[in-house]
Amino acid sequence: MLRHAVQRLLLAVPVMFGVLLVGFLLMQVVPTDPAVVRAGPNASAEIIEAIRRDLGLDKPLWLQFFLYLGRLAQGDLGVSIINNVPVAQELGTTIGPTLELMVASLVWSIPLGLFLGTIGAYWRGSLIDRAVMAISVAGVSVPVFFLGLVLIWVVGFQWQWLPFTGREGPLWTWQGLRAVILPAITLGGVFVGPVARMTRTAVLDVLGADHVRTARAKGLPERIVVLRHALRNAMVPVVTLIGLQIGFLLGGAVVTETVFSWPGVGRLAVGAILSSDFPMAQGTIIVLSLGFILVNLTVDLLYGVLDPRVRAA
Amino acid sequence: MTPLLEIQGLRTVFRSANGDIAAVDGVDLTVPRGRTLGIVGESGCGKSMLSLSVMRLVPPPGRVAAGRVLLEGRDLLTLSTAEMRAVRGGQVAMIFQEPMTSLNPVHPIGLQITEAMRAHDPRASAAELRDRAIAALERVRIPAPARRYDEFPHQLSGGMRQRVMIAMALACKPKLLIADEPTTALDVTVQAQILDLLRDLQQETGMSIILITHDLGVVAEMADEVAVMYAGRVAERASARDLFGSPQHPYTLGLLGSVPRLDEDRERLLAIEGAVPPPFALPQGCRFHPRCPFAIEACTKAQPPLEAIEPGHLAACIRAPVESAVELTP
Numbered sequence: 001m002l003r004h005a006v007q008r009l010l011l012a013v014p015v016m017f018g019v020l021l022v023g024f025l026l027m028q029v030v031p032t033d034p035a036v037v038r039a040g041p042n043a044s045a046e047i048i049e050a051i052r053r054d055l056g057l058d059k060p061l062w063l064q065f066f067l068y069l070g071r072l073a074q075g076d077l078g079v080s081i082i083n084n085v086p087v088a089q090e091l092g093t094t095i096g097p098t099l100e101l102m103v104a105s106l107v108w109s110i111p112l113g114l115f116l117g118t119i120g121a122y123w124r125g126s127l128i129d130r131a132v133m134a135i136s137v138a139g140v141s142v143p144v145f146f147l148g149l150v151l152i153w154v155v156g157f158q159w160q161w162l163p164f165t166g167r168e169g170p171l172w173t174w175q176g177l178r179a180v181i182l183p184a185i186t187l188g189g190v191f192v193g194p195v196a197r198m199t200r201t202a203v204l205d206v207l208g209a210d211h212v213r214t215a216r217a218k219g220l221p222e223r224i225v226v227l228r229h230a231l232r233n234a235m236v237p238v239v240t241l242i243g244l245q246i247g248f249l250l251g252g253a254v255v256t257e258t259v260f261s262w263p264g265v266g267r268l269a270v271g272a273i274l275s276s277d278f279p280m281a282q283g284t285i286i287v288l289s290l291g292f293i294l295v296n297l298t299v300d301l302l303y304g305v306l307d308p309r310v311r312a313a
Numbered sequence: 314m315t316p317l318l319e320i321q322g323l324r325t326v327f328r329s330a331n332g333d334i335a336a337v338d339g340v341d342l343t344v345p346r347g348r349t350l351g352i353v354g355e356s357g358c359g360k361s362m363l364s365l366s367v368m369r370l371v372p373p374p375g376r377v378a379a380g381r382v383l384l385e386g387r388d389l390l391t392l393s394t395a396e397m398r399a400v401r402g403g404q405v406a407m408i409f410q411e412p413m414t415s416l417n418p419v420h421p422i423g424l425q426i427t428e429a430m431r432a433h434d435p436r437a438s439a440a441e442l443r444d445r446a447i448a449a450l451e452r453v454r455i456p457a458p459a460r461r462y463d464e465f466p467h468q469l470s471g472g473m474r475q476r477v478m479i480a481m482a483l484a485c486k487p488k489l490l491i492a493d494e495p496t497t498a499l500d501v502t503v504q505a506q507i508l509d510l511l512r513d514l515q516q517e518t519g520m521s522i523i524l525i526t527h528d529l530g531v532v533a534e535m536a537d538e539v540a541v542m543y544a545g546r547v548a549e550r551a552s553a554r555d556l557f558g559s560p561q562h563p564y565t566l567g568l569l570g571s572v573p574r575l576d577e578d579r580e581r582l583l584a585i586e587g588a589v590p591p592p593f594a595l596p597q598g599c600r601f602h603p604r605c606p607f608a609i610e611a612c613t614k615a616q617p618p619l620e621a622i623e624p625g626h627l628a629a630c631i632r633a634p635v636e637s638a639v640e641l642t643p
């Protein structure tokens with residue numbers, strides 16, 4: 001188990017390096033010259049040149065990359081071109097809300113997806129099963145922004161039940177909790193379908209396995225047969241598949257945050273890209289990629305926890 | 314004394330586009346107390362469907378369509394789901410052919426034994442169940458049972474896993490153990506050990522065993538009574554001594570002919586050609602006639618009933634007893 005974990009961690013290092021390299025190169029290929037942007041519209045050529053030297057932009061590319069890595073290591077992600085705020089500081093204040101939104105979305109959508117997929121598989125071909133399939137197809141095909149806008153229009157605007165712009169405090173306060181409900185339904189809502197579909201397939205597969213027949217031959221109640229001997233085994237592939245969907249979920253978070261003006265990394269990224277604030281955009285991309293890598297790492301480790309055969313290896 | 318288990322007119326079918334297809338078609342069997350009934354037959358003749366029917370575990374789209382399964386006079390087919398659950402693993406337990414896949418790979422074997430016990434004895438404490446499970450592992454001669462208790466199936470060999478299956482099956486002291494090809498997947502030495510173990514455990518507990526196999530050698534060694542199945546029906550039924558001493562059905566003769574017998578110089582003219590017909594393509598009349606060296610015109614007309622040739626020795630063949638038939642064959 002420990003070896004498995006260390007192995008996975010070591011594998012994540014080159015991936016992280018690749019992400020940083022891509023983030024760095026992205027800055028090189030954008031058509032805008034940061035020195036020009038920084039200097040402002042009326043600056044003279046000398047001033048621009050001075051700023052370029054100041055930013056190290058006159059040095060060779062490989063050296064720039066290592067200088068950049070050095071700054072990163074010190075937590076220096078540059079400053080916003082737009083308002084001179086340090087990127088690291090902006091990221092620091094937006095990561096929390098993004099994590100909040102993620103947790104609030106996953107905490108209900110994954111259990112619901114597991115539940116729907118399991119009952120669909122157990123009563124395969126029944127009305128329940130067809131309803132589950134319909135829900136998951138709908139969940140896969142409805143775009144995040146559309147679901148978000150409908151919720152804002154109906155629940156927020158027409159019925160005025162819940163707030164729909166921005167965050168109103170931490171999750172454990174009543175106001176904060178109310179504010180996260182609609183964004184969390186939006187982002188979680190598009191996740192229920194895929195989870196239900198993957199769970200249904202995996203549980204269906206396990207229900208036909210020999211060990212399930214053994215469990216029934218022992219006289220176990222169906223509840224235990226399904227939970228302990230079907231769903232529990234199905235979790236091994238399902239967790240992997242959920243991990244693969246996390247990129248999709250991050251994309252959904254960007255859209256959800258934008259639609260609901262949720263002050264997270266996703267909205268920060270969109271704002272930065274729209275205003276050509278490259279250091280800021282780069283910072284958000286690094287953070288989102290890091291999140292992606294971390295989630296995959298967690299999934300890999302979970303896989304080891306769930307499957308004793310992997311654990312032993 | 315009533316027999317422990319009596320199967321009457323059992324019919325198990327699979328629903329298909331062309332109507333029901335019978336995998337088990339009118340089987341009558343009796344399992345005496347404390348004895349072993351061997352069921353033999355080639356692959357696909359319905360042995361597993363028969364045993365799963367007794368457990369009411371026939372996988373859909375299959376179902377038991379007719380018949381009675383009387384356990385000490387109580388028809389299992391009419392029990393409620395909850396009552397049947399109490400029977401499974403309680404009075405009737407079952408072990409399967411594939412020890413590799415019959416245990417759940419993600420749970421330690423200790424849990425898989427104790428959950429069977431808990432299902433039938435919900436009030437037992439965790440510590441008590443643990444002790445009982447370790448004792449059960451010890452009874453099936455698993456070395457270092459306390460350590461094995463926390464191990465996972467992949468850490469055990471095939472033979473050890475089958476022992477765990479047996480320990481699990483016997484956890485609640487069933488009156489009947491159904492063993493569906495328990496040793497087919499194991500190599501020969503392990504096979505012999507498992508059979509020895511089953512025999513010893515039967516002696517200790519007095520349980521009855523239904524032993525399903527396509528290995529006549531295993532039946533000869535283990536069974537008191539034998540039923541030979543062919544294409545979903547019983548072809549011949551007798552005590553092991555009578556069946557091997559004076560087989561009456563041409564199919565049995567064929568099966569015996571396909572066992573190499575060095576002690577006899579009888580010619581092996583009786584080895585059977587062809588394969589068991591699938592349940593959706595059964596021939597008219599006697600189901601064995603396309604492969605039967607003794608077949609005559611009348612065999613293609615009507616299905617011969619299972620009839621007593623001598624007391625306690627039944628065969629479903631219009632030409633039985635075959636001593637005379639052998640002479641009749643040109």
Ligand SMILES: Nc1ncnc2c1ncn2[C@@H]1O[C@H](COP(=O)(O)OP(=O)(O)OP(=O)(O)O)[C@@H](O)[C@H]1O
Pocket residue numbers: 327336354355356357358359360361362363373374375527591592
């Ligand atoms: N799901 C199914 N649908 C239709 N027919 C089936 C199904 N499962 C089994 N059968 C049929 O039932 C018949 C009996 O199968 P069964 O598994 O009982 O044979 P068996 O005697 O146990 O053979 P083996 O020695 O290979 O285990 C087979 O001929 C098979 O065609």
Ligand code: SF4
Pocket residue numbers: 562563564599600601602603605606607608609612617629630631632633
């Ligand atoms: S009834 Fe006829 S075909 Fe069937 S086993 Fe007897 S001799 Fe053979």
Ligand SMILES: [Mg+2]
Pocket residue numbers: 360361362493
């Ligand atoms: Mg079988």
